[in-house]
Amino acid sequence: MKAYTQESRxxxxxKTENRLRVALYYAFQLFVDVIIILIFVRxxxxxxxxxxxxxxxxxxxxKSKEIIEVTIPPDSSTSVIASTLYDxxxxxxxxxxxxxxxxxxxxxxxxxxxxxxxxxMKYSEIIAIITGGATANDNEEDKKTQVSTVxxxxxxxxxxxxxxGEGSEGDDFTPEDGGDDxxxxxx
Numbered sequence: 238m239k240a241y242t243q244e245s246r247x248x249x250x251x252k253t254e255n256r257l258r259v260a261l262y263y264a265f266q267l268f269v270d271v272i273i274i275l276i277f278v279r280x281x282x283x284x285x286x287x288x289x290x291x292x293x294x295x296x297x298x299x300k301s302k303e304i305i306e307v308t309i310p311p312d313s314s315t316s317v318i319a320s321t322l323y324d325x326x327x328x329x330x331x332x333x334x335x336x337x338x339x340x341x342x343x344x345x346x347x348x349x350x351x352x353x354x355x356x357x358m359k360y361s362e363i364i365a366i367i368t369g370g371a372t373a374n375d376n377e378e379d380k381k382t383q384v385s386t387v388x389x390x391x392x393x394x395x396x397x398x399x400x401x402g403e404g405s406e407g408d409d410f411t412p413e414d415g416g417d418d419x420x421x422x423x424x
Contacts, residue, residue, distance in 0.1 A: 298358040311349040
């Protein structure tokens with residue numbers, strides 16, 4: 238009888254061990270699947286953030302008042318220029334700067350020289366300055382003197398004497414009494 242009970246205990250132990258192995262196998266599979274999903278989520282998040290930075294114009298630190306002198310050496314590659322700006326502390330991601338230079342197709346327009354840049358400048362402002370399209374002082378003055386104006390899209394339908402600016406060729410309408418005769422077309 239003792240042999241029978243030992244044999245049944247041994248069989249139960251083997252069954253329990255097999256069940257435990259199966260449970261551990263599925264637990265390990267679940268753990269691996271969760272890790273893979275987390276990796277995919279992190280990769281998607283990182284790629285989304287990178288793409289967002291490329292197509293959204295942002296600055297490293299908008300509140301910064303610091304002015305940093307950055308020297309761009311002659312015959313610099315895009316990656317050297319981006320690294321120089323990143324190392325100076327003007328941009329927050331050198332790879333985003335490389336991508337912005339490539340997307341905007343301004344790589345050949347960047348001029349070597351010394352530039353006064355700030356971490357508060359947006360990528361587009363920095364690109365405008367290093368391509369010779371603007372200076373740091375111009376950007377600061379534009380910000381101070383910028384006035385809210387009506388855009389050309391809304392001025393198109395304005396029939397006043399100010400109108401839509403220069404107008405297009407063949408547009409010979411000139412209102413005599415403030416634009417009240419716009420419907421009749423009389424001069």
